[in-house]
Amino acid sequence: MDDLLAGPADAAAGLAVHGADAVDPSARAALVARDVPARLAAQDPTLWGAEATARTRLGWLDTHCRSRELLPQLAELTAELGDLDHVVLAGPGGVTSAAGVIADCLGRPLTVLDTADPGPVRAALADRPARTVLVLAGRDLDRTTDAHLRAFRQSWHDAGPEAARHLVVVTPPGSTLEALADELGAVLIPADPQVDGPWSALAAVGLVPAALAGAPVTELLDEAAALAGALDRERDNPGLALGAALAGAAEHGRTTVALVPDGTGLDGLRHWAGALLAAATGGRLLPVPAEYPDAPGVGGPGVLTIALGGALGAGVGPGVAADVAVNGPLGAQFLTWEYAAATAAVALRVDPFAEPVGVDDDVPAPADGPPSSVDGAVEVYAPAGAPGDLAGALRWLTDGLAPDEHLAVTAYLDRRVDAAVAGLRPLLARVTGRPVTFGWGPRHPGHPDGRARHLQITGAVTDDLEVPGRPYTFAELQAAQAAGDRRALTGRERPVLRLHLTERAAGVAQLLDTAGRTRT
Known part of the structure; x- marks a missing residue:
């Protein structure tokens, strides 16, 4: 990391991107040859093709100006x-x-x-x-x-x-x-x-x-405005440098983007940046926000590791080397990542502003039938052909990952009280050696499925809440959302394993223990 920070950077308005050109030295030149910096600064919607929805979706380039009103x-x-x-x-x-x-x-x-x-x-x-x-x-x-x-x-x-x-x-x-x-x-x-x-x-x-x-x-607006003047440049343009690194990595098969906090603040930014990249690249890039600098899945073949934070200085942990470092104030970070996502989409020939397809959340949710098995505080709903027991079903899910697949974990739980369940991501990444994502349900429609196998976690509700004026409760609504996601995924022929926690705290502890003992 120290070598990375000591090397050349694209810098403007207190924000610096290090290491971008080393990812693919030709990627920036290809974007410049298409006159991307000038055309994007001019809000040219044809950058993404004549039929792209960008014509009415480019306001983010100067919304920091209009927002002053x-x-x-x-x-x-x-x-x-x-x-x-x-x-x-x-x-x-x-x-x-x-x-x-x-x-x-x-x-x-x-x-x-x-x-x-x-x-x-x-x-x-x-x-x-x-x-x-x-x-x-x-x-x-x-x-x-x-x-x-x-x-x-x-x-x-x-x-x-x-x-x-x-x-x-x-x-x-x-x-x-x-x-x-x-x-x-x-x-x-x-x-x-x-x-x-x-x-x-x-x-x-x-x-x-x-x-x-x-x-x-x-x-925030001041920080974005200070950066905006650099976005039509070919050099010292952080957005172009980061976008070229993302596109160049994808062209060379590095389609997983590990977003790593570097210890200098802005830790939550990696989740927003991941959602942005997922939506903008239409599944060509798989963002994986990492919990800590040396979390499993941060490096390795097929992975572009990006460290991000508020100020230059700290590394990304022992034994972990980032490919790119992005450091600077939050307002400038927002504009840089938006520009980079749009630029990467140009190179990848993806419409970054296409409307996502929603999922069905009719209420009440249809019944799934009886569980395949009950193991302690976990009911297992295994698909046809999969083992019915908890350990076997998890092993089936992880063993079945193809070289171009990742595992997507989605928890329909309380992100405050049940926060420990997020620990499944690093555990399963260590077990599989493959990219693993984690999110809280409902799944955001813009998040790419790509080639994924899915683990869905639901939980019993002991203290439900009525929705005033509606014939359903919050728990029934949540169950319907989970069922809608399962239907959408199985309709796309993606494997889905559902685990239902009959007692949440005990079930989360049991899942973490079982996942930690799973071997592929």
């Missing part, structure tokens, strides 16, 4: 709602991820709800209901966000505060959420219609909840 309104809103010190953000995961990263990286308290699990919903409802402001973000009111809104409105009704004052809606003009905000008398802040999903980090969707949580959003 929000600052007076945000200052007024934060002052007016200063007594509401519990900020909750609800919306689809792809929309809420950036605000969550801002709050996490800058140490600001923000509760993000992108799950139907009753545990975190109940905890958010119980935390200072009279001092809670709920931010709804997105274009439409999906079933989960509708459930969140109904639960909070019931909570406010019970606690006595005026509901309209406690609700802020961030949505593009003309959306169904805009009509709902008008109906409820909520505070309405227009979202930038030219950006969506993880690309909206520096737009209203990312900035409004972060500002209400106390984040210095003006500084």
Whole structure:
């Protein structure tokens, strides 16, 4: 790592990308030959083909300029709602991820709800209901966000505060959420219609909840603006350098991108960057956010390892060598990664802004039938042809990984209380020697399946929560989402093993123990 940091870098506005040219010395030249820096700076949608959806999706390039128009309104809103010190953000995961990263990286308290699990919903409802402001973000009111809104409105009704004052809606003009905000008398802040999903980090969707949580959003915009002037250059253009490294690695078969925290801050950024790369490259790149510097799966054949953080200095752990290092302030990081993802998509001939296909979450969920076996606190639902016992089913799943496949673990649990289950990722990566991803359900539609085998983990709910005005509960909604994901995956002929925890704490401990003893 020290050698990497001592070598040449593309640097601008306090952000540096080290090691990019060494990944593939010809990749940058190929992008420059296509005049990518100038065309992207000019927001040329034909970079991704004549039929690409980029024509209405390039606002992220200068949204940091337009977002300055929000600052007076945000200052007024934060002052007016200063007594509401519990900020909750609800919306689809792809929309809420950036605000969550801002709050996490800058140490600001923000509760993000992108799950139907009753545990975190109940905890958010119980935390200072009279001092809670709920931010709804997105274009439409999906079933989960509708459930969140109904639960909070019931909570406010019970606690006595005026509901309209406690609700802020961030949505593009003309959306169904805009009509709902008008109906409820909520505070309405227009979202930038030219950006969506993880690309909206520096737009209203990312900035409004972060500002209400106390984040210095003006500084983020300043950091992005300082970098923007470098994005039409052929050299000292961090976004171009990083994009060329990603594209060059993919062209040489290094399609797994390990995102490693380097110990200098901004640890949560790797999750947002991973979601962005997954959505932008259409499955050509597989991002794997690593838990710690020398986590299993960080290096090896077929892997591009990128260390990222807020400042130059620290390495990435003993025995681990990063291929690329990206260091700099958060606002500049957002713009750099967006530019890099879009640039890599040019080289890979992928439309980075294609709309993802949703999954079916009809309620109630259909029954799966009896489990294949029950082992302690774990029910095993093995597909046809797989062993029915827990150890055998896990071994079948990991043994079956082909050289071009990865293992995707998705947990439909409470990410706070059941956080230990995320330890399955490094355990299974060590066992298999293959890329392993971990995420919390519902699966984000933009995340690529690629060539994956899937482990889905669900859990029993002992304290369910009604969805006011709906004929189903939060637990039933979550079960329906998990079932919808299984149907979508099996419809694409991907192997899926479901493990259901009849008692969550015991089941998680049992899974970790069994996975640690699994051998391929």
